Amino acid sequence: MILPRYRIAESTIQGAGKGLFVDEFVAAGAIVTAPDEIDRTYRWADIQASPDLYSAARWFEDRYTMSPDWPDECYVNHSFQPTGLWHLGFIFAAKDLPQGTEITVDYRHLxxxxxVEAFADAQTGEKITGLSWQESLRVSTHALAALLG
Structure with missing residues (x-):
């Protein structure tokens, strides 16, 4: 579920295709996306064995959600300097986001x-490599605590 008004348009990130943009101001720390219609999670081994599941995102430990389609949340692109903070399936505004800001997150958490992601970071050219669950939780919890004061 995407909470602020938004639109899907060509991404500002070279080679990324389309992106998700907020159509209203979003204050730092506000929730941009929240879990919606999550009725099942899968272990990573199950995902690797099932080619018909389309897109995956890690939520906790070795548990992922899968989607056979491409919901609008899938238009959130990667950045090592993201506008959104991924934490346990929520995306929080990482700073004040003016209307028209593209929402990005650090894919290493997902x-x-x-x-290793099939593409490199567009700005730095660095590989995007998934973090361990403990490191992802440590980093995102620390960042969220700092953001919320």
Whole structure:
């Protein structure tokens, strides 16, 4: 579920295709996306064995949600300097986001530990490699606590 008004348009990130943009101001720390219609999670081994499941995002430990389609939340692109903070399936505004801001997150939180994304970071050219669950939780919890004061 995407909470602020938004639109899907060409991404500002070279090679990224389309992106998700907020159509209203979003204050730092506000929730941009929240879990919606999550009725099942899958272990990473199950995902690797099932080619018909389309997109995956890690939520906790070795548990992922899968989607056979492409919901609008899938238009959130990667950045090592993201406008959104991924934490346990929520995306929080990482700073005040003016209307028209593209929502990005650090994909290392969504990937399996050690999994390398098929593309590199557009700005730095660095590989995007999934963090361990513990590191992802430590980093995102610390960042959220700092953001919320």
């Amino acid at each position: 990937l399996a530990p050690g999994q």
